[in-house]
Amino acid sequence: MINLGSCLVVAGEKSGCGKTTVSLGLMKAFSLRGFKVQGFKAGPDYIDPSYYKLATGREGRNLDLWMLDEDTVLELFDRNSSGVDISIVEGAMGLFDGAYPDDKGSSAHVAKVxxxxxxxxxxxxxxxxxxxxxxxxxxxxxSGLRIEGVILNKVGGESHLNHLRKAIEERTGIKVLGGIPRVEDIALGERHLGLIPAVEGDRLSEKIERVSTLLEKHLDLGYILKIANSSPDIPVYEKRVFIGEKREKVVRVGVARDRAFSFYYEDNLDILRFYGCEVVFFSPTEDERLPRGLDAIFIGGGFPEVYADTLEHNRGLREEIKAFSISGKPVYAECGGLMYLGKEIETVEGKRFAMVGAIPVKTVMRGRIKALGYREVVVEKDVSFFKAGDRFRGHEFHYSELIHEREPNFAFKVIGSTGKTAKEGIFFKNTLASYTHIHLASNPNSAKKIPERIKEISKNTQI
Incomplete structure (x- = not known):
């Protein structure tokens, strides 16, 4: 029996405890039982949600209470969970770990909202x-949080599980929902930014099915369903993002999406569609030409350094994108997209690969994190998708750094979660590239004007 709006948060004691594997396994197990399941990720991670579609058939979504206010998080949750049987929210890091200095946006914060x-x-x-x-x-x-059950990962066997179950249930009053044995071949592949994106993975669907079979055997899924059914109705909220009727399409936007570029907040694409953009996907690694009739290009993050050789060899598409940029039509890129728009990428091993060359920088990969954290972006120039005065919130995480050929033109002032400021957002004509992945729902009033902004620029330019 499923209640409308059933929901649970799968949180961890710490990073690396197995919550992603458990979350995926639960999503798949309930999907195989015939339930419609929606996966969410607490926090800014755009890689983990890419796995949820393999388990549920639905795009994964983010719920981030640093980038977005509570009303907006509730609206996005309500919109994306509408019509499903159960929503499973995977936490981030440890249960109470959030943004510096007050742990805002933690898994516990999301669960309480x-x-x-x-x-x-x-x-x-x-x-x-x-x-x-x-x-x-x-x-x-x-005490305001409802921890309704515990899943023990990497248990040593039945006697070990029974001993832990007795200790936990007697001393805490929290039910142990089962114990998962250590199984090496279900581990998900990782690289420097976290999990390898699902679009790149080999036989991931089979691995997720094996995880769901393991959970069916070792966890009390019936009781987990009972916990989900105990969630109350979604709290009342003020709608701020998707207001009124969906607008007619006024512009055509090419979005780079393939194994090299897959880091997008899915709600960003929905916002663009809702307010008048026709979103058309293309592949910088596979397609020889851009889609026809584009008014703008959006290139998200990803791992262009991993596919640098393939990207370099697709010279025809690189030249088309550069010509599009030179024409003055809007091009907007984030992180990996920024790297692709530069002149070249140099790998950690010192190999160099030619990129688009639309902005006068080269990217050098480093062996350690160069930037990580939340960012508030203040737009200081009318350029590309944005107008001066726009403010958005987002997240930055990368191992690369830029080498500038000359003094760059910056369109953004970026404020970190600690209050430190920096100039960012390199631009040339109406091409704008930044390391920050912004969430458009952090400023719906500005976001909804993007299609008209693109239309205004595009009609006055031609390639």
Whole structure:
């Protein structure tokens, strides 16, 4: 029996405890039982949600309470969970870990805004009775949070599980929903920014099915369903993003989406569509030509450094994108897209590959993180998709740095979560490239004007 609006948050004691594997397994297991499942990710991660579609058949979504206010998070949750049987929200990092300095946007914060029950995933490898003290600490840390069950990962066997179950349930009053044995061949592949994006993965659907079979065997899915059914109705909120009727299409926007470029907040694309953009996907690694009749181009993040050789060899498309940029039509790029629009990418091994050359920079990959954190973007120039005065929130995470050929023109002032400011957003004509992945729902009033802004620029330019 499913209640309309059933929801649960799968949170972890820490990063790396297995919550992504558990979340995917639960999504797939309930999907195989015939339920419509929607996957969400707490926080800014755009890679984990790419896996959710493999498990559920539906695009994964983000719920981020630093980038977005509570009303907007509730609106996006309501919109994307409408018509489904169960929504599963995968947490980020540990349950109470959020943005500096107040842990805003943590998994616990998201759960409290949604009024959703929490299942805590705990790494039980090498643990004994003391694990109950850890779980009791999570229970007592915030009395406003409903931790309704615990899943133990990497248990050593039946006797180990029984010992831990007795200690946890007697000392904490929280039900142990099962224990997952250590299974090496279900681990998901990783690289420097986290998981390898689902679009690149090999036989991932089979691996997710194996995880769901494992969970069916070792977890009490019936009780987990009961926990999800205990979630109340979605709290009342003020609608701010998708207001009124969907607008007629006024512009055609080419969006780069393939194995090299897959980092997008899905709601951003929905916002563009809702307010008048026809979104047309193209592949910088595979397509020889741009789609016809484009008014603008949007190139998101990804791993262009991994596919640099393929991108370099697709010279015809690179030249088309450069000509599009030179024409003055709007081009907007984020992170990996910024790297692609530059003159070249140099890998950690020192290999160099030619890119589009629309902006006078080259990108050099480094062996360590160069930037990580939330950003507030203040637009200071009328350029590309944006107008001076627009403000958005977003996130930055990369291992690369830029080498400028000359003094750059910047369109953004970027403010970090600690208050530190910097100039960012390199532009040439109406081509704009930034390291920050912005969330358009952080400023719906500006976002809804983007299609008309593109139309205004495009009608006065031609290639």
């Amino acid at each position: 949604l009024k959703a029950p929490v299942i805590l995933v705990v790494d039980a490898g090498g643990s004994s009775t003391s694990i109950a003290a850890t779980i009791l600490g999570f229970k007592l840390f915030d």
